[in-house]
Amino acid sequence: MTDRSTPAQAYHGGPATFAFSEAYRKAAEKQIAKYPPGKQASAVKALLDLAMRQMEEETGARWLPRAAMDHVAAVLGMPPIRVYEVASFYSMFKTRPVGRYHLQVCTTTPCWLRGSDAVLAACRRAAGGVPDGTVSADGMFSVEEVECLGACVNAPILWVGDHYYEDLDGPATERILEALRRGEVPPPGSAIGRQGSAPEGVRTTLLDVPPPLPYRPEGAAPEPAEGG
Ligand code: FES
Structure with missing residues (x-):
């Protein structure tokens, strides 16, 4: 049987209401201000990320209940379905409860x-x-x-x-x-103590000792004399 539920109906759980706290509202305004007037929807991913982080602070789990997505939609003046589409497309947004x-x-x-x-x-x-x-x-x-x-x-x-x-x-x-x-x-x-993505064990590349500065490639014209 075809599942005719809308994406919105598929999201469930979490608090029934959500609104940015004062600190998160200010952070959201900063993100929105990065875009020209009328293009505030471009901040949707940034605001969804902020909403997930506020959820983590308030509930101990970083995810997006439907109430949070609806709030982001209201703040940005977007139809909620557009926000659900973004949240369900990018795997970094979690629309189901997660652990701490x-x-x-x-x-x-x-x-x-x-x-x-x-x-x-x-x-x-x-x-x-x-x-x-x-x-x-x-x-x-x-x-x-x-x-x-x-x-x-x-x-x-x-x-x-x-x-x-x-x-x-x-x-x-x-x-x-x-x-x-x-x-x-x-x-x-x-976990094995290597620096960044440097090779494991002994170095096998970039072994030359660089010449002392100022480096002048072989055959380069001599430096002009000072004042000359
Ligand atoms: S395959 Fe795991 S990080 Fe690229």
Whole structure:
């Protein structure tokens, strides 16, 4: 049977009403001011992100109930359906309840080849084995498999809140999840201590020692004499 529910009817749960707090209203105005008059709808993604962050402050979970999307639509003078379309298109917006920590595990090929199965398994265990997309009984975790997060060089990647955890394996993932459960924010970045995306182990490129400054390529015309 065809599901004739509208996208709006498909969203449910969360508070019945939502409005930006004073601080978030000011932040929203700043975003709207970036666009010419009449083009304020261009700020929709920024405002949805602000709404998710306010939800996190107020409820402990970063997601978008329908009331928040309706408020964004009202602030921007947009038909609510246009806001639902944006929110349901971009995977960074969550239109279903998530846990306090929403664990997004990249399982695209580079991360999979580098061991994302173990990362995903650790996350699912931490969530008590509930189906992906639902919230653990204690409200702490929800799990989602996601596509490439644009950080393949540090694969495999776990994305939590505003942080990427990189170069993970099963035990490193478990340590991060235990820290989150204790209410700590583990330092983001590489779990194996490499700097950014620098190669593991010894350097194999950019080994030349640069010549002292000022550098003049061989055959370049000499510097003009001072005052000449
Ligand atoms: S494949 Fe995982 S970050 Fe690109």
